[in-house]
Structure formats: C-alpha cells, structure tokens
Amino acid sequence: MRPLSECRLYAFVDTAYLHGRTPAALARQLCDGGADIIQLRAKDTPPAQIRRIAQSILPVTRKAGVPLVINDYYSIALETGAEFCHLGQEDFFGAGHTQVSQLGTSAGRSVRIGLSTHSQAQAERALAAGPDYIGVGPVHPTPTKPEAQPIAPDYLRWVAKHVPVPWFAIGGINPENLEAVLAAGVRRICVVSAILNAPDVAAACQQFKRRLAAGP
Secondary structure, X not given: OOOHHHOOEEXXXXXXXXXXXXXXXXXXXXXXXXXXXXXXXXXXXXXXXXXXXXXXXXXXXXXXXXXXXXXXXXXXXXXXXXXXXEEOHHXXXXXXXXXXXXXXXXXXXXXXXXXXXXXXXXXXXXXXXXOOEEEEOOOOOOOOOOOOOOOOHHHHHHHHHHOOOOEEEOOOOOOOOHHHHHHOOOOOEEOOHHHHOOOOHHHHHHXXXXXXXXXX
C-alpha cells in the first residue's frame, strides 16, 4: 500500500459525478491514471448503500495498492477495512471529539483520519487532535461545495510553512490554475470535477501527476 507521505494526487469516486459509470469502474480508471489515494464521497446516500459501494471499490484499490478513504462515516471505514476516513469540522469536533484516538477500534483495528480545515485556527485545532493528514480549502470556488467561500491566500502560505503532517489543497483545482496553486507552496492536491468531468479520466489523472512530479 502506498505510504501517505508519497501520495500527491488525491482523487475521488464521487457519486454525483458517475456519469453512468459504476463506482468500481471509475475507481479502476483513477488507479490506471496514477491516483495516489482515492476517496469515496457519496453525499445524500444511505449508509447501507455507501457500505456496498465501498465493498465494490476496495478490491480495485487494493489490487492497485491505493489507499481508500471513506468520507464522513468512520464506522463504515472500520467495518469495510478501508484505510482512511475523512471528516469535516462538524463531523469531528461538532460530534464532541477532541482527539482522533477517541474514534475507537474494532478487533484491534483502527482507521487513519483526515480532517478538513478552512482557516489557521481550524488547522491548529485539527493538528492538536492528531490526524494523519489535513485538507486545506477550498482554494477556489468549487461546484462540489458551492456555498463554501475560498480560503484566504495567507492561510495557504501559513500551512505551507507550518503544518508538519501531509496536507492536501482542495477546491476548484484544475489544469488552468494549477501553476498558481503550486507557486503558493502546495505539493499535494485533491481534484474532483476536473478529473471526473474529463472525457478520459485516466488521462486527466496522468496530466496532474506529470505536473506534480515535475516539482515547484
């Protein structure tokens, strides 16, 4: 399984962007394109269905050595054997948690955690909770979360200098603005619509991977 420290391109199986593809087929295209880590994001989907989708994706991601992240549902990540769970501020702190270690284990197994952050204060609070990585964004307006305001550029620069764990910039990142994102100190990115809406998902992944591999 690919170490988190080596993951640069964080891709998504988002059920809002399936465009007639099955989640497993989409996961295979992402893996073929070189996605380093993949999140299953299924908003407004019943937990039982999310569990079934996760179970269909895991054989694909495991064969490719790509970690799978379950969005929002720690229990589903734990039950299915997914490697990570990603939680928003409200899902983690709003649920009364202060430490990742409070989330619990099953048969001695735990799930690694990513936390969303939108400001320096949130990042400092998240880091104190002990996550494996944090998300930083949205960097630009994004159709995935149209109500979310883009983060201040100063926050992105602060993260680049001060955050010790792996962190991924997210929100409206596409080939046209990628250079400016990298110039701000970003080395890991999450990409949703720019990959999932592309006519060739694997080729879109490869385009991002080539640019990330080229360095700053």
